[in-house]
Amino acid sequence: MVQSLLRWYKINKRDIPWRQTKDPYKIWLSEVMLQQTQVETVIPYYKQWIKKYPTFTDVMQAKESDLLKLWEGLGYYNRCRNFHKAVNNIANDHDGKIPDLMGDFKKLPGVGDYISSAVLSISSGQNLPALDGNIIRVLSRVLRKKKVSPHNRKIIHNHILKWMKYGHAGDINEALMDLGSIVCRPNQAHCHECPITEFCGAVATGNPETYPKILTKKKTPEYDVVTGIIWKNDKFLIMLRENKKHLGGLWEFPGGKIKNGENKTKALEREIREECGLNVDIENQIGSFKHVYSHFSINMTSFHCTAKNGSLVTTQQKHQWIKLSQIDNFAFPKANHKIFSLMNEMRRNG
DNA sequence: TACGCGTGGCT
DNA sequence: TAGCCAAGCGT
Numbered sequence: 001m002v003q004s005l006l007r008w009y010k011i012n013k014r015d016i017p018w019r020q021t022k023d024p025y026k027i028w029l030s031e032v033m034l035q036q037t038q039v040e041t042v043i044p045y046y047k048q049w050i051k052k053y054p055t056f057t058d059v060m061q062a063k064e065s066d067l068l069k070l071w072e073g074l075g076y077y078n079r080c081r082n083f084h085k086a087v088n089n090i091a092n093d094h095d096g097k098i099p100d101l102m103g104d105f106k107k108l109p110g111v112g113d114y115i116s117s118a119v120l121s122i123s124s125g126q127n128l129p130a131l132d133g134n135i136i137r138v139l140s141r142v143l144r145k146k147k148v149s150p151h152n153r154k155i156i157h158n159h160i161l162k163w164m165k166y167g168h169a170g171d172i173n174e175a176l177m178d179l180g181s182i183v184c185r186p187n188q189a190h191c192h193e194c195p196i197t198e199f200c201g202a203v204a205t206g207n208p209e210t211y212p213k214i215l216t217k218k219k220t221p222e223y224d225v226v227t228g229i230i231w232k233n234d235k236f237l238i239m240l241r242e243n244k245k246h247l248g249g250l251w252e253f254p255g256g257k258i259k260n261g262e263n264k265t266k267a268l269e270r271e272i273r274e275e276c277g278l279n280v281d282i283e284n285q286i287g288s289f290k291h292v293y294s295h296f297s298i299n300m301t302s303f304h305c306t307a308k309n310g311s312l313v314t315t316q317q318k319h320q321w322i323k324l325s326q327i328d329n330f331a332f333p334k335a336n337h338k339i340f341s342l343m344n345e346m347r348r349n350g
Numbered sequence: 351t352a353c354g355c356g357t358g359g360c361t
Numbered sequence: 362t363a364g365c366c367a368a369g370c371g372t
Contacts, residue, residue, distance in 0.1 A: 030368085036356085036357090036366090037356090037357080038358075038368090039367090039368080041357075041359090041367085076355055076370090077355085077356080078355070078370080078371080079355095079369090109370090112370050113370095114368075114369060132369075133366095177368060180368090181367085186365095187361090187365095
């Protein structure tokens with residue numbers, strides 16, 4: 001297995017500058033630049049950096065602003081600032097020598113599990129699996145692990161460790177990364193080009209691309225809501241929210257969510273008819289506010305409404321007429337107080 | 351555990 | 362074409 005992988009790696013070895021060195025400084029720099037950044041983007045930045053600072057000693061003299069200048073356009077500028085800090089730490093605490101112990105190296109700012117493992121395996125052959133996005137994907141397919149849980153990461157780590165038993169740790173890490181970025185792509189697993197396809201558990205399922213399961217960031221839903229402000233003399237119509245609903249037992253203006261294909265006016269007419277049994281004329285818009293909750297957000301637009309005909313009949317919900325001064329236990333208090341003040345202004349102005 | 355961090359390329 | 366994605370880390 002490892003033999004086929006390493007053979008493939010040698011045949012397909014890419015012409016990348018940092019592949020031609022075992023200098024920990026250069027490997028480290030390349031790994032920092034490669035964070036969430038594609039190889040082709042990194043190459044020119046890497047070259048100009050090494051041209052200006054060929055050795056680690058050269059960077060130790062550098063000012064942060066000069067390093068940031070070289071980083072301009074690469075993004076994630078904290079990578080550069082952390083690298084500078086780490087270099088200073090090494091100058092002060094490590095006699096200017098890049099630590100070759102995992103424990104020491106990982107303490108440096110901007111150095112985590114991945115970078116420390118990658119650098120130390122490549123520069124000094126230590127058996128440290130470097131679990132980047134590519135390797136996690138490749139191994140989750142080989143071992144047929146859907147979920148990238150801490151537990152499965154450990155299994156993946158230990159599995160690669162076994163492959164490293166006979167050495168070549170750096171090559172194994174790089175080979176797996178290349179395999180992930182060239183062959184075992186997220187949405188296109190080119191299994192016919194893969195040197196280890198016969199050892200792959202996900203190929204057997206017929207859907208290797210479904211490994212690992214991508215956890216999509218759940219976007220909080222956003223609802224468009226309309227409310228109607230109906231008043232009689234100096235009192236406003238409000239409804240009590242059902243207990244089982246969100247914010248149940250609190251008062252609100254009649255209204256509700258806009259359904260698919262409805263505009264605001266149609267939705268509001270429908271909601272008021274359903275909730276109060278009233279047919280209304282929708283007058284002018286009073287205001288529109290956004291409320292953000294932890295799990296969703298709503299865009300609430302309020303309109304002044306006047307009753308056309310029919311009598312107020314509430315079926316499922318209680319209602320009451322209240323004065324402005326009586327507002328208490330209101331759902332969406334902030335927005336509704338804004339609406340009240342806007343409305344009062346309107347009434348004063350006729 | 352989940353998000354912010356930057357930019358360019360891809361579909 | 363508007364999201365995704367690309368050799369992570371810090372908080």
